[in-house]
Amino acid sequence: MLVPPLLIVGVLLLALPALVLGGKGLFRHRGYNAAEPGDRASVVTIVLLRALLLLLLLLVSGVVLLSTIGAMVVGVELHGMVYVLFVLDLLMAALALLTFARRERRPGRRRASPARR
Numbered sequence: 001m002l003v004p005p006l007l008i009v010g011v012l013l014l015a016l017p018a019l020v021l022g023g024k025g026l027f028r029h030r031g032y033n034a035a036e037p038g039d040r041a042s043v044v045t046i047v048l049l050r051a052l053l054l055l056l057l058l059l060v061s062g063v064v065l066l067s068t069i070g071a072m073v074v075g076v077e078l079h080g081m082v083y084v085l086f087v088l089d090l091l092m093a094a095l096a097l098l099t100f101a102r103r104e105r106r107p108g109r110r111r112a113s114p115a116r117r
Helices: 003-024 037-074 080-099
Strands: none
Touching: 003 037, 003 080, 037 080
């Protein structure tokens, strides 16, 4: 059957890089000043929610990988919930990649004027 290897490849190519990049961007918070007490609570909330998302992503990825590899070894058909968890895994990975796992953009270079100064 072709579906279980596709599930494994999907988790390895999307969810695991999202975990790595999300771990790097976990404590990065642009636009917030941690020195002000009002901003400190929002920074703590954002970091906790990011950590919770990464923990859930790790757990769901592990369950999908374990059940898919186990079903391939034993030779049984996958349960329907594995497909639901796989889609949930992809959605959480996309959420992490599109929000806090992105690399920061560097500001564009200003063009030098050809005129002499």
